[in-house]
Amino acid sequence: MALATGVRWSFAGKDARRVNSEELLAQPRTLTAGEQRGPVAQAPFRQARLTWLVAEVTGKVDETPRVRTLTLDANGWAGHRPGQHLDVRLTAEDGYQAQRSYSIASAPDEQLAITVEKLADGEVSPWLVDDARDGDRFEVRGPIGGYFVWQDDGRPVFLVGGGSGVVPLMAMIRSSSGSARMRLLYSSRTLEDVIYRDELAEREGHGVEVFYTLTRAQPPGWTGYSKRIDTALLREVAWPAADRPHVFICGSTRFVDAAADGLVELGYEPESIRTERFGATG
Amino acid sequence: METSAMKLDGNAIGGLLLELFGVEMTTATGVCGSCGTADLVARLEVYVQAPGTVVRCAHCSAVLMRVVRSPDRTWLDLSGLRSIELPL
Numbered sequence: 145m146a147l148a149t150g151v152r153w154s155f156a157g158k159d160a161r162r163v164n165s166e167e168l169l170a171q172p173r174t175l176t177a178g179e180q181r182g183p184v185a186q187a188p189f190r191q192a193r194l195t196w197l198v199a200e201v202t203g204k205v206d207e208t209p210r211v212r213t214l215t216l217d218a219n220g221w222a223g224h225r226p227g228q229h230l231d232v233r234l235t236a237e238d239g240y241q242a243q244r245s246y247s248i249a250s251a252p253d254e255q256l257a258i259t260v261e262k263l264a265d266g267e268v269s270p271w272l273v274d275d276a277r278d279g280d281r282f283e284v285r286g287p288i289g290g291y292f293v294w295q296d297d298g299r300p301v302f303l304v305g306g307g308s309g310v311v312p313l314m315a316m317i318r319s320s321s322g323s324a325r326m327r328l329l330y331s332s333r334t335l336e337d338v339i340y341r342d343e344l345a346e347r348e349g350h351g352v353e354v355f356y357t358l359t360r361a362q363p364p365g366w367t368g369y370s371k372r373i374d375t376a377l378l379r380e381v382a383w384p385a386a387d388r389p390h391v392f393i394c395g396s397t398r399f400v401d402a403a404a405d406g407l408v409e410l411g412y413e414p415e416s417i418r419t420e421r422f423g424a425t426g
Numbered sequence: 427m428e429t430s431a432m433k434l435d436g437n438a439i440g441g442l443l444l445e446l447f448g449v450e451m452t453t454a455t456g457v458c459g460s461c462g463t464a465d466l467v468a469r470l471e472v473y474v475q476a477p478g479t480v481v482r483c484a485h486c487s488a489v490l491m492r493v494v495r496s497p498d499r500t501w502l503d504l505s506g507l508r509s510i511e512l513p514l
Contacts, residue, residue, distance in 0.1 A: 194445050231441045245441060288440040290450040291468030397433045420437045423474065 151242075151269055153234045153282070196233060196283040197221060201276050202255065209338045212273045213249055213259040218284055221256060224248050226319040227293040227312045227392065227420075230258065230286030234268055244268045247311040248287065251318035259339060261308040277300075290421040292392065299390055300325040302385045304373070306395025306402045307332060313392060314340055317381055322351035329381050331373055331399065333360035355381045375400070375406040385411035394420040400416060432475050438465040439479060442493060444469070446502060458489035462495065464511075468513040 153166055168175045201220040214289055224230075226248075233243045250257040262273035276282075278372055284332055294301065294316045301324050303313040320326055332338045335358060344354050357369035357377065383389040391412065393403045436452050443451035452468040463485040470490065471482040478494035478501075490506040504510075 193448050195442060229437075229440070245438065285441065288444060289437055290440075290453040292452075293464060294438050363470075419435065419469070421433065421435045423432065423434045423438065 150266060151236045151240060168170070171353065190224065194285045195290075196218075196285050198281055198382075199232075199256075200283040201278050201280045203278065204276070207259060208260045208337055210273065211336060211339050212262075213257050214276060215250075215255045215257045215274060216255060216284065221284075222287070223252055224256075224287035225293045225295070226251060227317040228287040228289045228315075229312065230284050230288060231266065232258070232272070233283040233285075234271065235283070237325075240377070242268050243289070247315070249311050249314055249318075251315060254318065259308065259311045259314070276329060280401065293417050294390060294392065296320070296324050298324055300387050302382050302389045302391045303328040303390070304393040304395075305330050306403075307422075308338070308339065308397035309393075309395030309420070310339055312394055312420065314343075315345075317347060317352050320351055324351075325383075326352040327355065327381065327383065328343075328352060329355045329357070329373070329378075329403075331357045331359060331395070334358055335361075335363050335366075371399055373403050373406065374410050378403065378406040379410055382407060382412075384411075388416065391417040392420075393417065395422060397421045397423075432473055434474060435474040436470040436472055436481070437471060437484050439481070439493075440468075443480065446493075446500065450503060452514075453513060455511040457511075458483040458486060458488055458490060459506050459508040461486040462508070 155293050156189060184399055197218045197220045199216040201214050202217045204214040220263065229245050229246050229247045231243055233241055235241050246258040246260055247261040248256065260269050260272045262269045296319075301314060301316065305313045305327065305328065310328075313328060317326060317328065328344070330338065335341075338356065356366065357371060358366065358374050359370070362370045365415060371377065393400050395403075400421050404417050404419055407417055430433070438447035440450070440452045441471055452466070452475045454467050454488050455464050456467055456470065461483060463483055465484055469484055471487070473480045478492050480489060488506055490501040490504075494501045
């Protein structure tokens with residue numbers, strides 16, 4: 145999708161600040177029966193028809209050289225559940241629009257945040273990662289998804305993330321009250337590519353255990369795993385199938401299939417495994 | 427890029443389907459018109475690189491849905507689906 149690299153995103157870019165904010169924020173948003181305006185968690189199954197909202201960048205965190213978290217202020221956002229995503233839409237000066245989906249990284253009671261990985265030939269992610277500044281605006285709609293969503297019922301949780309597939313899993317970790325035992329198995333190419341490294345280190349031992357596997361390069365003295373996820377690795381890390389854990393796997397198609405197949409081999413019910421495949425549409 | 431790497435799943439079209447149907451659809455169950463397999467929409471195979479979006483049965487690969495969008499309309503072909511069941 146090299147089509148529009150180099151496009152100047154006017155609505156999203158610096159010109160956006162010249163747009164009358166009242167006008168933008170006054171876009172009507174229809175509530176349908178059953179929609180709840182609650183701040184957290186209770187996102188209803190029947191939600192409002194999707195409406196594009198104006199989101200303003202309120203902060204950013206560089207997670208790795210290629211990955212950045214943006215915190216957003218979206219007036220009218222109805223709240224989300226951990227694991228859901230949102231759509232981002234950028235509009236160029238000539239009216240050309242590009243739209244992508246990004247997992248929500250924040251817990252429902254935190255400031256809305258997305259974590260974006262820059263894809264070299266992408267047309268949306270390079271702008272979000274390299275160019276978006278505080279005060280910049282673009283459109284979002286959501287929350288989206290009802291399947292790859294964690295609802296805490298006390299059962300243990302096994303999270304398996306490959307690369308930026310860790311993002312929706314982080315929303316689940318951040319949402320945890322500590323009552324459910326959580327394990328995260330996180331596959332990354334190198335230690336430098338690990339997203340949320342400091343926060344995961346802080347959370348380690350406080351309701352979540354973190355296991356890393358670095359598939360491309362390992363630093364000297366590395367004591368974690370250093371191979372692609374397979375059945376043997378899953379057998380060491382996953383909760384016993386008899387504990388009936390919730391399982392969430394997110395990453396590339398190949399990664400997700402390998403992890404899911406391995407868990408089925410270990411006796412996990414296929415229905416207990418929830419998967420989300422990330423694609424290279426940047 | 428090989429075909430397997432382009433394969434996504436029904437989570438990727440949650441927004442598109444919510445826009446078209448007005449309700450959350452990834453937890454709906456679709457029954458394949460070819461092999462009869464019932465599967466959650468989230469678990470179906472999705473290809474977004476074509477001019478439109480193509481949804482296939484994860485069991486037999488039959489085409490279940492096609493969605494093509496233009497600036498002023500959306501074309502939705504559901505002929506490969508026997509039924510869709512929505513939880514209420």
